[in-house]
Amino acid sequence: MSLKVKVKSGLKWNLINQVVSQIIFVWFGIYLARLLGPEAYGLVGMITVFSGFANLFVDFGFSSAIVYDPKLTNNKISSVFWLNLFFGIVIYLIFYFGSPLLADFYGLEELKVLTRVVTISLIINSLTGVPNSLISKSISFKEKIKGGWISTVISYSVAFYLAFNGYGVWSLVFQILLFSFFNLLFVWKIADFKPGFYFSYADIRSLISYGSGIAGTNLLGYLTRNLDNLLIGKFLGGSSLGIYSRSYGLMMLPIKNISGIFTKVLFPAFSKIQNQPDVIAVYYLKATKIIALFSFPIMFCFFAISKEFVLLFLGKDWVEAIFIIQMLSILGAVQSILTLNGVIYNSLGKATTAFKVTLGLNLVLIPSWIIGMELGGLNGLVLAYLLVGTLGSIPILAIALRYIHLSVLDQLKNLFIIILGSVSIIICSLLIDLFFTISLIYSFGFKVIIGVVIFLLIVIPFEKRFLFEIYKIILSKDKDLHKF
Incomplete structure (x- = not known):
C-alpha cells in the first residue's frame, strides 16, 4: 500500500x-x-x-x-x-x-x-x-x-x-x-x-536526545493548559473559573476532534518522507485546508450565536460567558491549524526547536494573562490570550513553514476563501442584529441557517474540486483510495 x-x-x-x-x-x-x-x-x-x-x-x-x-x-x-x-x-x-x-x-x-x-x-x-x-x-x-x-x-x-x-x-x-x-x-x-x-543506553542515546525535546514541549504544554485555570480559580473565584472552563472546552472542540485526526496520521507519514520537504508541503497545505474547512465555520458560527447559545441553553447566570466564548472561538479557529506545526517540527527532527519556540511564546503569554487579569478581570485575561496567542503564533508558524519551503503568505493564500467565508458568517450575524428584532430561538436558527448558506455560497464555487475529493475519500472503501 x-x-x-x-x-x-x-x-x-x-x-x-x-x-x-x-x-x-x-x-x-x-x-x-x-x-x-x-x-x-x-x-x-x-x-x-x-x-x-x-x-x-x-x-x-x-x-x-x-x-x-x-x-x-x-x-x-x-x-x-x-x-x-x-x-x-x-x-x-x-x-x-x-x-x-x-x-x-x-x-x-x-x-x-x-x-x-x-x-x-x-x-x-x-x-x-x-x-x-x-x-x-x-x-x-x-x-x-x-x-x-x-x-x-x-x-x-x-x-x-x-x-x-x-x-x-x-x-x-x-x-x-x-x-x-x-x-x-x-x-x-x-x-x-x-x-x-x-x-543498551548507547543504542537509544539518539532517541533520548530527540525524545527529551518532545517531552519538554509536552510538559510545558500541560503546565500552560492548567496554569490559566489555577490563576483564575485563585484570584477570580470559582464562578469565573466555571465560565472560563466551559468556554475553553468549546475552543478545544476543533483541536481535539478535527486537528487531532490529522496529527495522528501525518506525523508518521511525514517522518517517512522527512527528506522530501516539498512533498510534505503539499500534504500540509491540503491538511490545513481540510481542518480550516470544518473548524473555521464552526468556531465563527459559535461567535455569531454566542448570545443566543448562552441565554437559551445555559441561562442568564452564564451571561458573562458570551464575550469569553466569542474571543475563544476565534482563538480556537486559529489554534486548530497551528497544531500541525508540531507535526512539522517532530517529523523533521526539530523537536528541540519546537520546545524553544513554545517556551518563548509561553514566556510572553503567561505574563500577559496576569496583566490582562489585573486590568480587566476574566475578560482582560481572555483578550490577552487571544491577542498574544494569535500574534505570537505567527513567528512560530513562520519558523515551521520555513523547513518545508513555505511562508505565512502561502498559508494565507491557501486558506483565503475559507477565511472569507467564515468572516462572512459574523458579518451576517451583525447585520441580523442590526436590522431585525426577533426572539432568541428564531435568531439562533436564522443565524445558523444564513451563516451556513453564505459560507457555502462563497466556498463552493472556488473549492468545488477540493470538496469533491474529500467527499469521495470519506465514502470510498480502503481498496479504492488509490484512485484519489
Missing part, C-alpha cells in the same frame, strides 16, 4: 473513530455520570490531574522518537520498552508511597487507596507505548481503532455493572484500569510485539 493510500485510509479511519468515540462517550459517559454524580468524578479527577502529568514522564517522548527514527532497530525497540517499563514502575512507586501526601493536600483520606489503585494504569500504559508507536509508524490504524472501541465498550459495561451494584467511585477506577488492560492486549496482538531481553 502506497504512502498516499495509507495517509488517506488513516485519515478516514481516525475520522470514523472520532465520531464513534463521541457516540460511545455520550451514550455511556452521560448515563454513568448520572448514576455516580459529580463527587465520584471529582475524586478521580483529583488523581488524574497528577497521573496525566506523570504519564508524560513515563513516555518521555519515546513514542514520537520511535515513529520518527528512520534507522529503527530491534535493539532500540527493546531498549526503549524496558526503559519505559522502568519509568512506569518507578513513578508508580512514587505515587504509591506519596499517596498520603495527596490525601492530606485535598483533605480526603479515601484518596490514599484510590491513588494507589488508579495509578496502576501508569505501569500498564508503559507496556503499551512501544507497540502502539510501531502501529502508528506503519500508519495502520484500522485494527487499532477497532480494538480501542472494544476496550471502551467492555470497560464501560463493567463500570455500569459496578455502579448499579453500589460500588460508587470504584466503578470509574475499574473502567480506567480495564480500558488500559484490554487496550494493551489489542495493541500487542496487532503489532505482533515480542520485546527482546536486551538493553
Whole structure:
C-alpha cells in the first residue's frame, strides 16, 4: 500500500473513530455520570490531574522518537520498552508511597487507596507505548481503532455493572484500569510485539536526545493548559473559573476532534518522507485546508450565536460567558491549524526547536494573562490570550513553514476563501442584529441557517474540486483510495 493510500485510509479511519468515540462517550459517559454524580468524578479527577502529568514522564517522548527514527532497530525497540517499563514502575512507586501526601493536600483520606489503585494504569500504559508507536509508524490504524472501541465498550459495561451494584467511585477506577488492560492486549496482538531481553543506553542515546525535546514541549504544554485555570480559580473565584472552563472546552472542540485526526496520521507519514520537504508541503497545505474547512465555520458560527447559545441553553447566570466564548472561538479557529506545526517540527527532527519556540511564546503569554487579569478581570485575561496567542503564533508558524519551503503568505493564500467565508458568517450575524428584532430561538436558527448558506455560497464555487475529493475519500472503501 502506497504512502498516499495509507495517509488517506488513516485519515478516514481516525475520522470514523472520532465520531464513534463521541457516540460511545455520550451514550455511556452521560448515563454513568448520572448514576455516580459529580463527587465520584471529582475524586478521580483529583488523581488524574497528577497521573496525566506523570504519564508524560513515563513516555518521555519515546513514542514520537520511535515513529520518527528512520534507522529503527530491534535493539532500540527493546531498549526503549524496558526503559519505559522502568519509568512506569518507578513513578508508580512514587505515587504509591506519596499517596498520603495527596490525601492530606485535598483533605480526603479515601484518596490514599484510590491513588494507589488508579495509578496502576501508569505501569500498564508503559507496556503499551512501544507497540502502539510501531502501529502508528506503519500508519495502520484500522485494527487499532477497532480494538480501542472494544476496550471502551467492555470497560464501560463493567463500570455500569459496578455502579448499579453500589460500588460508587470504584466503578470509574475499574473502567480506567480495564480500558488500559484490554487496550494493551489489542495493541500487542496487532503489532505482533515480542520485546527482546536486551538493553543498551548507547543504542537509544539518539532517541533520548530527540525524545527529551518532545517531552519538554509536552510538559510545558500541560503546565500552560492548567496554569490559566489555577490563576483564575485563585484570584477570580470559582464562578469565573466555571465560565472560563466551559468556554475553553468549546475552543478545544476543533483541536481535539478535527486537528487531532490529522496529527495522528501525518506525523508518521511525514517522518517517512522527512527528506522530501516539498512533498510534505503539499500534504500540509491540503491538511490545513481540510481542518480550516470544518473548524473555521464552526468556531465563527459559535461567535455569531454566542448570545443566543448562552441565554437559551445555559441561562442568564452564564451571561458573562458570551464575550469569553466569542474571543475563544476565534482563538480556537486559529489554534486548530497551528497544531500541525508540531507535526512539522517532530517529523523533521526539530523537536528541540519546537520546545524553544513554545517556551518563548509561553514566556510572553503567561505574563500577559496576569496583566490582562489585573486590568480587566476574566475578560482582560481572555483578550490577552487571544491577542498574544494569535500574534505570537505567527513567528512560530513562520519558523515551521520555513523547513518545508513555505511562508505565512502561502498559508494565507491557501486558506483565503475559507477565511472569507467564515468572516462572512459574523458579518451576517451583525447585520441580523442590526436590522431585525426577533426572539432568541428564531435568531439562533436564522443565524445558523444564513451563516451556513453564505459560507457555502462563497466556498463552493472556488473549492468545488477540493470538496469533491474529500467527499469521495470519506465514502470510498480502503481498496479504492488509490484512485484519489
